[in-house]
Amino acid sequence: MLLKKYIKNRRKLKILFLLTVIVLIVITVVILNISPNVNSTERVLDERFIARIYGGSGGGGGGSGMSGGRLEQPPLKSPRQNGVIVPEKYDEHKLKTRIAQERVLQLKQEQQQQHNAIEAGEEHAKLEATTTGVHIFYSAPVAWYKTKKSQLVAPRVQLRGAAKELLNDVSDAVLSSSFATSATTLTTTVKPVRILNTAFYPALGLYKPTTSLLQKHFDNIHNCGIGVLILSCSGKSGEVALYRELLELAPSYNLSITFEISVAGNQSLEFLQQQLEALRRYSTAESFYRVYSLSRKRLVPVIYVSNAYKLSDTPAGRAMCPSQAESLRNLFDGYFIGHIRLKNHVDIMRRLCFEGFYNKLPSNGATFASTWKNWSYLKSYALTYKMLFVPTVGPGFAERNKFPRHGDIQRHRSNGRYYGVAWRTAILNHVGFINIASYNNWPDGSQIEEVMPKAGFLDYNPGAKTKYIDLTTHWVVNFLKTRHEAAAAVAVPGQPSCYEFLNNTIC
Structure with missing residues (x-):
């Protein structure tokens, strides 16, 4: 009845509503101004519980944080201002100092592990067997310096x-x-200036090819499971003695050697004849790499031809076909694998009667052939025309000015991830051969050889100096496993598998 009486009187209703609001505001202010008891147990944040978590061991007695009468770690002290928790301020200097200290500690631990591994005689992983399905470019000698033109x-x-x-x-x-x-x-x-032409610094120094050095290199390559070295043959008289020494030394490490000739500066028929004549000097060596051809019923050498796409519409290119009267195959026959860059270069290789093609440049995205996502197309093209596609993988690329038309084609190693993606892409395409660029091509920064951390140069940190040799061993094992599975899938009882020689297409 009283409520009805007030409701009928609108003025009194407004006064009653206003008093109610004022009372609620006063109650709220009183509650908020009550000073919290820091020593009391907080319902929202149990600081002693968090202290036990950070301490790494549980405490006893209902969240008291005590273990055996002793507090494992003092409770967290949250800074407060007027009873309100104040967040800790961001200190960039302290953060950078902490990161630097952690980095120094990490490097010390890695150096200690590397030192212990060397003392234990386990400098890097090793494979007992080698495979001729993996080829690697080898530089002998290394061009350490480039000369600036005199003015x-x-x-x-x-x-x-x-x-x-x-x-x-x-x-x-x-x-x-x-x-x-x-x-x-x-x-x-003005005298010409010599400039050190490498972004990394080798662990063995700026070496020259000696017998002891070649033995160390061959031992590392053999331990990775790699079976074939690719040498650059220019036909110069000075390299004959060195290459003969390499060919004589290779069988001791179960290695074979093949050659890459170049037609970059001269595409004439006479120049190519001279290149093939130079290869004939080494053709009788035991370690000269050959594959058995079921169609030709004999062993045939595998030869790489750099810049082979430049032979298009030249007499030298037409002379590569066996059907020509003056064919170069009569001078030196073999499986010729031509270097390509663009998509239409594969058609050029087919017209010039090359048995296969490779991309050579280990810089993803620099050219069509060196782009990983295009390898499936190149593999399909090779299968269609019974050719051989040999992808080139590399740990990175640090040569900026080699191909200025393509801009900056430098590729960072990304702590080995770049190398891993290249290997996985090649393996998943089920290719017969894979070549690696390179073991010691220091001028273009694609080497897997041991490196020395030095001021002003790049290095392999974090990781040991044999980091990329170990990664190569890992990926060769994966390649062999996939290759054996593919060979078993296409094997015909009682007949040798073409896959063991090439890629199940050229028989």
Whole structure:
């Protein structure tokens, strides 16, 4: 009844509503101004419980944080201001200092592990058997320096005053002519500057190919499971003795050697004949790499041809086909694998009667052939025309100015992840051969050889100096496993499998 009475009177209803609001506001302010008891147990955040979690061991007695009468770790002290928890301020200097200290500690631990491994005689992983399905580019010798072109400075000397009058008074015309010529064409020659042409610094220093060094390199390559070395053959007389030593040393490490010839600067028929003549010098060596061809019923050498796409529409290119009357196959026959860059280069290789093609440049995205996602197309093309596709994988690329038309084609190693993606892509495409660029091509930064951390140079950190040798061993094992499974799937009882020789297409 009382409520009805107030409801009928609108003025009294407004006053009652206003008093109710004021009372609620006063109650809220009183509750918020109550100072919290820090020592009391907090319902939202149990700081002693968090302290036990950080301490790594549980406490006893209903969240007291005590273990055997002793507090494992003092409870967290949250900074407060007027009873409200204040978040800790971000200190960039302290954060950078902590990161630097953690980095130094990590490097010390890695160096200690590396030192212990060397003392234990386990410097890197090893494989007992080698496979001829994996080839690696090898540089002997390494071009450590590049030479900057010299410039000629020719200042003009002007004769003035007394010197000019003296020259005019000389009666001997020959003497006058000689003096004037030497004075006006005075030149000074600047000596060429040699620049160290590598982004990394080798653990063995700037070495030259000696017998002991070659033995160490061959031992590392053999331990990775790699069976074939690719040498660059230029036909120069100075490399003959070195290459013969390599061919004689290779069988001791169960290695074979093949060659890469280049037609970059000269695509004439005579130049290519000279290149093949140079290869014939080594063709009788036991370690010269050959494969058995079921169609030809004999062993045939495998030869790489750099810049082979430049032979298009040239007499030298047409002479590569066996059907030609003056075919180069009569001079030196083999499985010729041509270097390609663009998509249409595979058609050029087919017209020039090459048995296969490879991309050579280990820089993903730099060209069509070196782009990983295009390898499935190249593999399919090779299967269609019974050719051989050999993808080139590499740990990275650190040569900026080699192909200026493509811009910056440098590829960071990304702590080995770049190398791993290249290997996985090649393995999943079920190729017969894979070549690696490279073991020791230091000028383009694609080497897997041991490196030395040095100021001003890149390194393999974090990781041991044999990091990429170990990664190569790992991926060769994966390649062999996949290859054996594929060979077993296509094997015909009682007949040798073509897959063991090439890629189940060229028989």
